[in-house]
Amino acid sequence: ASADSALGTRIRELSRAHVFTSWSAQQEIDPVPIAGGKGAWFWDHDGRRFLDLTSQLVNVNLGYQHPRLTAAVQEAAGRITTVAPSFAEQSRAEAAAAVAGLAPEGLDKVFFTNGGAEANENAVRMARLHTGRSKVLASYRSYHGATAGAIALTGEPRRWGSEPSVPGVVHFWGPYLYRSEFWATTPEEESERALTHLRHTLAAEGPQHVAAIILEPVVGSNGILVPPPGYLEGVRALCDEHGILLILDEVMSGFGRTGAWFAAEHWGVRPDLISFAKGVNSGYVPLGGVVISAEVAATFDHTPYPGGLTYSGHALATASAVAAIGIMQDEGTIEHAAALGEQTLGPQLRALAERHEVVGDVRGLGVFWALELVADRTTREPLPADRMKAVQQACVARGVWPLVMGNRVHVVPPCVITHEEAAQAVALLDEALAEAGR
Numbered sequence: 001a002s003a004d005s006a007l008g009t010r011i012r013e014l015s016r017a018h019v020f021t022s023w024s025a026q027q028e029i030d031p032v033p034i035a036g037g038k039g040a041w042f043w044d045h046d047g048r049r050f051l052d053l054t055s056q057l058v059n060v061n062l063g064y065q066h067p068r069l070t071a072a073v074q075e076a077a078g079r080i081t082t083v084a085p086s087f088a089e090q091s092r093a094e095a096a097a098a099v100a101g102l103a104p105e106g107l108d109k110v111f112f113t114n115g116g117a118e119a120n121e122n123a124v125r126m127a128r129l130h131t132g133r134s135k136v137l138a139s140y141r142s143y144h145g146a147t148a149g150a151i152a153l154t155g156e157p158r159r160w161g162s163e164p165s166v167p168g169v170v171h172f173w174g175p176y177l178y179r180s181e182f183w184a185t186t187p188e189e190e191s192e193r194a195l196t197h198l199r200h201t202l203a204a205e206g207p208q209h210v211a212a213i214i215l216e217p218v219v220g221s222n223g224i225l226v227p228p229p230g231y232l233e234g235v236r237a238l239c240d241e242h243g244i245l246l247i248l249d250e251v252m253s254g255f256g257r258t259g260a261w262f263a264a265e266h267w268g269v270r271p272d273l274i275s276f277a278k279g280v281n282s283g284y285v286p287l288g289g290v291v292i293s294a295e296v297a298a299t300f301d302h303t304p305y306p307g308g309l310t311y312s313g314h315a316l317a318t319a320s321a322v323a324a325i326g327i328m329q330d331e332g333t334i335e336h337a338a339a340l341g342e343q344t345l346g347p348q349l350r351a352l353a354e355r356h357e358v359v360g361d362v363r364g365l366g367v368f369w370a371l372e373l374v375a376d377r378t379t380r381e382p383l384p385a386d387r388m389k390a391v392q393q394a395c396v397a398r399g400v401w402p403l404v405m406g407n408r409v410h411v412v413p414p415c416v417i418t419h420e421e422a423a424q425a426v427a428l429l430d431e432a433l434a435e436a437g438r
């Protein structure tokens with residue numbers, strides 16, 4: 001598409017006047033109008049092209065404008081655009097079968113929602129009704145969505161603006177070796193001590209009152225925290241000991257992000273409920289859902305489930321999920337994402353830590369990486385906001401768009417980025433750190 005700066009200016013003005021934007025002080029933002037995208041690139045109306053390290057909100061796993069995916073939405077729109085949940089419909093039925101087919105043995109049913117927050121709302125509702133218990137344990141370093149229940153589950157500061165919130169949620173500390181709450185010095189120690197802390201939290205809350213523990217298997221927005229050896233397995237064992245359900249929030253970590261369909265596969269952990277969204281259809285149409293174990297589903301075999309949505313299993317959304325999963329299978333997207341992490345992103349991002357004092361920690365897997373930037377490697381004091389902004393601007397000036405979260409640069413490109421493009425992006429990040437990171 002050719003650049004049209006006048007259109008860009010008009011979009012900017014209309015947006016500033018009328019669009020109320022998520023998580024923002026409305027007068028302090030000036031969003032770049034996006035005109036289009038292809039693969040791992042997007043561009044604005046002035047014709048500036050950016051190599052995308054964000055996948056938007058870590059959801060465009062198949063990249064922009066995948067022809068088979070856009071065609072599937074168009075084809076579905078030509079058949080029927082929307083059918084109430086009380087009817088059966090082809091795309092919904094096929095999408096549920098496809099998603100359930102990717103989940104561990106025994107998780108066979110799918111409740112569709114419009115996104116991740118609603119998925120978590122319903123996973124928790126199911127867990128409470130199934131167990132007859134009220135409390136839910138969630139991690140402080142988590143983001144689970146912004147509806148009333150999901151923001152109560154969320155542990156990070158974005159929750160504060162919604163408090164006092166829905167009761168019944170208790171937060172605990174998960175593992176994070178670089179800033180350990182447990183004075184641990186090895187991954188094994190961090191894992192063991194985080195499990196002891198969780199065991200103590202459960203004892204103090206009364207495990208017989210706890211319906212579920214909800215976790216992001218790899219923590220996303222709060223730092224790309226890959227669990228240390230034994231941690232997820234240990235949480236599963238604690239749940240089993242006390243009849244507590246394990247809900248894994250795979251909204252960000254699912255569908256290729258970690259080089260697996262679901263991140264929990266890396267540790268062989270089988271949850272009772274999986275919430276998903278984002279990568280399930282690369283966000284081409286809003287979609288999320290919960291994959292439900294046979295045991296939990298059976299609770300609602302003859303008792304109606306007290307929850308629903310007009311768009312549960314929307315025809316265009318589920319058609320895009322069927323297509324997205326088919327594309328990932330046919331194109332080897334999951335294997336490619338794993339190889340990107342092992343061969344290109346992992347080694348090359350780690351090399352940045354050798355060249356730049358400011359890089360305190362590098363962690364991740366697949367296409368799910370974070371660089372943690374520090375003002376001082378010994379004290380690990382986070383790089384201040386103005387210097388993070390300088391790094392971000394130095395990236396943007398070079399045509400690479402990073403995802404800056406606090407003192408971290410998240411490197412989370414579409415799974416379809418090529419090895420060459422990924423290497424190019426890291427090289428540009430290298431230059432940006434050399435210019436602005438010191």
Ligand code: PLP
Nearest residue numbers: 115116117143144145251252277
């Ligand atoms: N859970 C996780 C792990 C997420 O990363 C997000 C969004 O970033 C959500 C839930 C909320 O999803 P949504 O914004 O689609 O409601």
